[in-house]
Amino acid sequence: MTADLSVAGAGAGVGGPLLDAHLLVERGTFRLDLPLVIDPGEVVALLGPNGAGKTTALRTLAGLIPLSAGHLTLAGRDLDRPGHRVWTPAERRPIGVVFQDYLLFPHLSVLDNVAFGPRRQGLDRRRARERAAGWLDRMGLAEHARRKPRQLSGGQAQRVALARALAVDPALLLLDEPLAALDARTRLDTRVQLQHHLAAHAGATLLVTHDPLDALVLADRLVIVEHGRVVQAGDAATITAQPRTDYVARLVGLNLYRGRADGRRVLLADGFAVTVAEPLRGDVFVAFPPSAVALHPGRPDGSPRNSWPATISGIQRHGDNLRVQLTGPIGVAADVTPAAAAQLRLAPGQPLWAAVKAAETRVYPAG
Structure with missing residues (x-):
C-alpha cells in the first residue's frame, strides 16, 4: 500500500456534517451497514471486535473498496454513490490516512515523505518541501528532516506519518490503529501529542482502534460496531455508564447482564435473581464493576444483598x-488486591462466595 490516499486537497467547507x-x-457472507456522520473538527472513534467491519469501513472511505449501495459524501461532494454511478478513485479523494x-x-528522506502528497497535488518541489518543513516543525521533527525512516524511533515515525497525511489539508483524516505499533511508554507520550494535533485539525477525523483508552482520550x-452493524454510539460518558452488549461492557470494564425487572428485583435469563438499587419494571440491563465484587471463603453475613457460590476459572x-x-449461577469478573488474593489463597478451581451490594449496581432499560 502506498500513500496515494493522502494526495487530494480538502474540499471547501460546507454547513452541517x-x-x-x-x-x-457486501463481501461474500459479510455485510457492512454503517451510517456515519462526522462534523468539522470532530474526532469519531470506530471500535469493535475483530471481524466487526472496522477495516472494511476504513478501506471503503479511503476508496479501496467500492460501496455496494448507500452513499459517501465528503465536504458536500459525492465520492461514491452506486445508485447514481458515481465513483471517485482513492488518489482523487480529499482524504489523509495514517496506517497502523x-x-x-524507506528510500525517501523524512522531508520528502511529507512532501510527497503536496507534490502529487501539483506543487513544485520547492513549495512542496516548504510545506513539508512547516509540518515537521509543528510536529517537533525539524531536525530529523534529512533522515530516512529507518533512523527514526516508533514515536517519530508515527508523527512523520501524521504530518504526511495532514500536509495535503484533508477533509477527512483516517487513523488506522495509529498507536498500536508503539511500546507502552512511547504510546503514552505519543497519545498526548496526537491529541494536540487532532484538536488543531479543522477537518473530520475517524479513528479506528481496539484500545478503549485511545478512544476515550482522543x-x-x-x-x-459488531457483525457489521452499529450496536451503540454516543459520547464516552454515556457508553461507559450504560453499555448495551457484552463486548461494550468488557471494553469499559463492567460486568453486564440482561433480565426482567420487577421493582428492585431483576430476574436474569438463567433464573438467577439480583437485587438492585433503583426500582424499574420490564427488560433491563444490570451492570457493576469488577471492583464491586467481594470474595469470601464462606457465605457472607451482613450487608451484601446479592451473594452466590462461585468457582475460580482464571486469574490474571x-x-x-x-x-x-468466576463461574457459577452467573459468570463474573472480580478485582482484588494481591494482599487479598494471598489472604484468600486464591487459585483456579477454588470454590468461594461472591457478593455485590445492591448500591453498587446500575440498572437501566434495555429497550
Missing part, C-alpha cells in the same frame, strides 16, 4: 490488582 455516509458493503505500520517510503464520540494481573474470573 463534513462526512455524511451510509456505508453498505505507517508505511513511510475521540469526541464513539461508534461501536490487571493493573495493580488481580482480575479473577
Whole structure:
C-alpha cells in the first residue's frame, strides 16, 4: 500500500456534517451497514471486535473498496454513490490516512515523505518541501528532516506519518490503529501529542482502534460496531455508564447482564435473581464493576444483598490488582488486591462466595 490516499486537497467547507455516509458493503457472507456522520473538527472513534467491519469501513472511505449501495459524501461532494454511478478513485479523494505500520517510503528522506502528497497535488518541489518543513516543525521533527525512516524511533515515525497525511489539508483524516505499533511508554507520550494535533485539525477525523483508552482520550464520540452493524454510539460518558452488549461492557470494564425487572428485583435469563438499587419494571440491563465484587471463603453475613457460590476459572494481573474470573449461577469478573488474593489463597478451581451490594449496581432499560 502506498500513500496515494493522502494526495487530494480538502474540499471547501460546507454547513452541517463534513462526512455524511451510509456505508453498505457486501463481501461474500459479510455485510457492512454503517451510517456515519462526522462534523468539522470532530474526532469519531470506530471500535469493535475483530471481524466487526472496522477495516472494511476504513478501506471503503479511503476508496479501496467500492460501496455496494448507500452513499459517501465528503465536504458536500459525492465520492461514491452506486445508485447514481458515481465513483471517485482513492488518489482523487480529499482524504489523509495514517496506517497502523505507517508505511513511510524507506528510500525517501523524512522531508520528502511529507512532501510527497503536496507534490502529487501539483506543487513544485520547492513549495512542496516548504510545506513539508512547516509540518515537521509543528510536529517537533525539524531536525530529523534529512533522515530516512529507518533512523527514526516508533514515536517519530508515527508523527512523520501524521504530518504526511495532514500536509495535503484533508477533509477527512483516517487513523488506522495509529498507536498500536508503539511500546507502552512511547504510546503514552505519543497519545498526548496526537491529541494536540487532532484538536488543531479543522477537518473530520475517524479513528479506528481496539484500545478503549485511545478512544476515550482522543475521540469526541464513539461508534461501536459488531457483525457489521452499529450496536451503540454516543459520547464516552454515556457508553461507559450504560453499555448495551457484552463486548461494550468488557471494553469499559463492567460486568453486564440482561433480565426482567420487577421493582428492585431483576430476574436474569438463567433464573438467577439480583437485587438492585433503583426500582424499574420490564427488560433491563444490570451492570457493576469488577471492583464491586467481594470474595469470601464462606457465605457472607451482613450487608451484601446479592451473594452466590462461585468457582475460580482464571486469574490474571490487571493493573495493580488481580482480575479473577468466576463461574457459577452467573459468570463474573472480580478485582482484588494481591494482599487479598494471598489472604484468600486464591487459585483456579477454588470454590468461594461472591457478593455485590445492591448500591453498587446500575440498572437501566434495555429497550
